[in-house]
Amino acid sequence: xxxxxxxxxxxxxxxxxxxxxxxxxxxxxxxxxxxxxxxxxxxxxxxxxxxxxxxxxxxxxxxxxxxxxxxxxxxxxxxxxxxxxxxxxxxxxxxxxxxxxxxxxxxxxxxxxxxxxxxxxxxxxxxxxxxxxxxxxxxxxxxxxxxxxxxxxxxxxxxxxxxxxxxxxxxxxxxxxxxxxxxxxxxxx
Numbered sequence: 001x002x003x004x005x006x007x008x009x010x011x012x013x014x015x016x017x018x019x020x021x022x023x024x025x026x027x028x029x030x031x032x033x034x035x036x037x038x039x040x041x042x043x044x045x046x047x048x049x050x051x052x053x054x055x056x057x058x059x060x061x062x063x064x065x066x067x068x069x070x071x072x073x074x075x076x077x078x079x080x081x082x083x084x085x086x087x088x089x090x091x092x093x094x095x096x097x098x099x100x101x102x103x104x105x106x107x108x109x110x111x112x113x114x115x116x117x118x119x120x121x122x123x124x125x126x127x128x129x130x131x132x133x134x135x136x137x138x139x140x141x142x143x144x145x146x147x148x149x150x151x152x153x154x155x156x157x158x159x160x161x162x163x164x165x166x167x168x169x170x171x172x173x174x175x176x177x178x179x180x181x182x183x184x185x186x187x188x189x
Contacts, residue, residue, distance in 0.1 A: 013039055016110030021085035023093070023103040032082040037110075046078035053078045092127055095148045103128055111170055121170030125149075137167040 016037045025031040030047040035056075037043065043060050046053040053074040055061045063070045089105040104127070111121040123135035131145035133152050140163040144153040156162060 012113055012115040014110060014112045016108065019081060019085060019107040021082075021089045021105045023089055023101070032085055034078050034081060044074070046075065046082075048082055051075070051079065092148070095151060096127075105132075109170075119171065123166055123170070135163070135166050135170075137170050140164065140167060 014037070017034065018037075019032070019034045021032045022029060025048070030049045032046075032048040034046040034053075035042055035044065042056045044053060045056050053071055055063070055071075067073075085105055085107075089103065092105055093099070093103060106126040107123070108126070109121075109123040111119065113119055121137065125132040125134070127146075127148075133145060133149040133156075134143050135141075136143055140160065142149075142153045142156050142163075144150045
């Protein structure tokens, strides 16, 4: 992953997801991959080769005891993300006036909960290893890092439901998910 994440030295817990779509997959490089980390330990992965969301640490396998449909549901969500990212990668080729070569479209999102109770969260997209667009949860708007991202900004800024959902996710769902996942890991280990 080429996108950089700001480091918070006092972070107690974090939940982060990374999605990457690649224009020209190859041996060992799937067209799409999604990975999740809790406290910097990978706990889930989906890729376009396996077409299945899989646990990456032993205690995550036990989740299906509490929710028998968990892995099926997560796989369906990931397959939807794969289609969306592949389609948007194609759109970006057009926007950048590119016709071939290896290109990447990435998303990094997640939250941090520090030991002193401070919360942080981010949604940040990248294209070809450079920042593309990022969400500002204070203003409920998107910040374009490149001229080509202005089109996306103009599309996403007026969609208040999207922006409010992103803010709610970063401030509530992701943080509770971080705590829930961390607690579940301690309980199931």
